[in-house]
Amino acid sequence: MKKKYSIKEILNKNIYFLNKEIFVEGWIKSFHHSIFIILNDGSTVKNLQVVLPKNFDKNIVKKITVGSSVKITGIVKKSIGSKQFVELKLSNIFFYTSVPSDILQKSILQPKKHSLEKIRENAHLRFQTKIFSCVMRIRNYISFSVHKFFQKKNFFYLHTPIITTSDCEGSGKMFRITTLNIIKENDYKTLSNDFFKKKTYLSVSGQLEAESAIIGLGKVYTFGPVFRAENSNTTRHLSEFWMIEPEIAFSSLKESIDLAEKLLKFIINYVLKYCIEDLLFLDENTKKCNKGKKKFIVERLKHIYKTPFHKISYTESINILKKEIEKKNIKFSYPIFWGVDLQSEHEQYITNIYFNNTPVIIFDYPSSIKAFYMRVNDYNEKTVSSMDILFPEIGEIVGGSQREERYEFLLKKIKKLNIDENTLWWYLDTRRFGSVPHSGFGLGFDRLVQFITGMNNIRDVIPFPRTPGNAEF
Structure with a gap:
């Protein structure tokens, strides 16, 4: 035979x-x-x-x-x-x-040649196109490399629930899950007839559950789908996307920063080793290769892998932008002042222009613009021990922090933000039973795939994109 x-x-x-x-x-x-x-x-x-x-x-x-x-x-x-x-x-x-x-x-x-928009309209057939099959093969190798990285470092892979009662980020923009025909807010009689007998949503993060797991397992990571109901119809946003979220017991923010940089470089090196044919094809056939280099994607990845990430505080980033505005008369759409949440245009300027297309880690953000679970800094209570990793052209690709392990501080922050204590009773409970200093981060998997493949639109790096007004296939 x-x-x-x-x-x-x-x-x-x-x-x-x-x-x-x-x-x-x-x-x-x-x-x-x-x-x-x-x-x-x-x-x-x-x-x-x-x-x-x-x-x-x-x-x-x-x-x-x-x-x-x-x-x-x-x-x-x-x-x-x-x-x-x-x-x-x-x-x-x-x-x-x-x-x-x-x-x-x-x-x-x-x-014949079709636009990516036309191909996207036929997502059920686009696996047969060369560009999309290249992207999907690369996505597969990136996924495998994530597990390989964490397993080598003795992390345990944790499956966290997709259905949740809590909003990890505090944004409130979540997809409601119900079996009822009519949802009446604050109608407890109605809720008693619902499937879970309480308000439930699609999860935006597995972090809170992962935090409870490290008090016993030490090091865990999650890798799964999460959902946001934001009406963001941009080339960098999806309503359903994938997140990688490691959590480490007995650790500070510095350890999470080091881990995140090592993870990103490990993935990039792995892709360069095992996906070079697909990368070279994308280099020749995508619009991002018009920068005077025949191997723009490959050379950019090599640069990221070899170059240490720049590390600056939030305060330093604000000062840099202010000086650049004064020095070069740069016009931003959004104002710059201490306490403002950095916008995409600010992040892009820092990575693309100021630091010459090199990733930047910004740490110690104002507590007023960050999530409730981030640890208040001892040296300055106006800031929290947090960090974002910004990539050229993509912007924020990683967000992390040292978590608030002190029960009293966490309870105070929850009350200050009017978060329902009854919903997060179990999370508060973890601070009573074996709580330790710990940290972690979330890595946007689809944005990473977008950066590595050089695709202009995040909808072209996921098999079947879910975006505002679109849930085909």
Whole structure:
């Protein structure tokens, strides 16, 4: 029985396969001169050229159309052409599906260039496009590298609930879950008829649950979907996205900063090692490669990996922006003063211009603009022990802090912000039973994929994007 191989195996070990009879399965990408089938099976960005024998059955030739799924048996031969080292001399072809030409002409699979917007409208078919398949393969390797990194460092992978009663970030912009036809706010009789008999939402973070797990496990990380009901229709926001959230017992903010930088560099190095073909293809075929460099994406990743991240306090970042405004007469849409939450334009200026496209870690933000669980600094009660990591062009990619381990301080902050103590009773309870200094952060997985692949729109780095007004497929 002939053995099945992937196209990636055949092309990577081309000498080994010479003159061997094998079979491959995949989708026809193009058909040239009625003799050359270009085949791909999703295992690699590269295609396998299949050569039809002379006087091949014309009835079968008519069925060979782009998008058709086939099983091809043949002998691997050294290619006469210069574009590939080996090719497959066809001896038999079996069609799983033959796509009629009239249907093909109405789809994004027809062999012509389509805009990413058009491809996005057909998300159920875009896995068959080269750009999107490249992005998805890279996304897979990034996912695997995350687990590899944490497992090597003896973290435990924790599954936290998607359905929650608490808003970790305090934003209030969450998706409500209910089995009732009509939701009446503050109607407790109505709530008693609801499925969970209380208000429940889709989670925006697994952090609070992860914090309870470290009091016993020491080091944990979560990696799963989270949801935000913000009406942000931008190229950097999704309503459903993925987060990586490690938590470390007996640690300070510094340890989380060091861990986050090491994680990001580990992922980037891993992708450079295992996804170079896909990265190079994206380098040649995405709009972000118009900066005078043939390998912009690859060179940028190498730069990030080799260069230490800049570290500045929030106060220093405000002073930098003020000096730049005065010195260069820069106009920002949003004002700059101590206590303001940095906007995207401020973050981009710091990373892209001031620090010349290098990641920047900003720490010790004002407590007034940060979440309730962040630890108040001993040296200045107006600030909290927090940090954000900003990446060029993307902006904030990591947000973290040392958590408030002191019961009295945490309770005081919860009361000050009018957060319901009854909802967070269990979280407060963790400060009574074995609480320790601890810290952690959240890494926006999709934004990281966007940065690594060089895609302009975050909707193009997730299989089926969920955004305001859009929940197709």
